[in-house]
Amino acid sequence: MNFALMSPEQRRELSQRGGLARAKQFTRETQQFARSRVSRAACQRNGALGAAVTRARYGSEFLHAKWLAWKRDHPTPGERAVMLALDEFGLSYERDARFDNSYRTVDFSLQTPYGNKVIEVFGQPHVRFADMPARDEDKLHALSVLGYEVLVITHDQIGQTRNLVVKFLASKETP
Incomplete structure (x- = not known):
């Protein structure tokens, strides 16, 4: 099926069906399974990179406040x-x-x-x-x-x- 030859209604219907089907894949179990395949080192590296970007954009005080808010919520x-x-x-x-x-x-x-x-x-x-x-x-x-x-x-x-x-x-x- 060629997406370019479809009517707008057909494209919208196909997109909605795809979106709902895709959304069903994002369950707690599938996310836990995917997360279990990521190494601790990769998580630490990605966390450090994210913190560095946040610190560069908003400053250390902002980063620390966000981290403390997360800690207090969890x-x-x-x-x-x-x-x-x-x-x-x-x-x-x-x-x-x-x-x-x-x-x-x-x-x-x-x-x-x-x-x-x-x-x-x-x-x-x-x-x-x-x-x-x-x-x-x-x-x-x-x-x-x-x-x-x-x-x-x-x-x-x-x-x-x-x-x-x-x-x-x-x-x-x-x-």
Whole structure:
């Protein structure tokens, strides 16, 4: 069938049928299958390229704000557990709060009468990636130098989150 010889109605009908048939292929399952064929290195490379373009067009502040908004909309299971515990106690907190005038953030920042407290959730990526332990140690050192009291919850402690948060909040420094 020659597309050029078709009437506008025939082209529109054919396009609509093709569009609907094509749309049916984009299911969650087909997308997960396709995504499973892409290597981690390719995802990291593409992510870095996209971030570089965004930074060049809109600046570092814009890129960081977008990244934080995405993080806040997609909390990890560990972060959800901490949010549940803090919400249960009616505590106000700030998620992904920046510290030390840099782009570094803490997972949860709490202002208490006894000082600033921080809760960090070290999930699977903190174990899986080779560079993360050194970066985590650097961050924890910077927080201690700035006078923050820090609770670190690791991926294998997620089930104990509520108890760990209770103990952490109960520990008081002299005002």
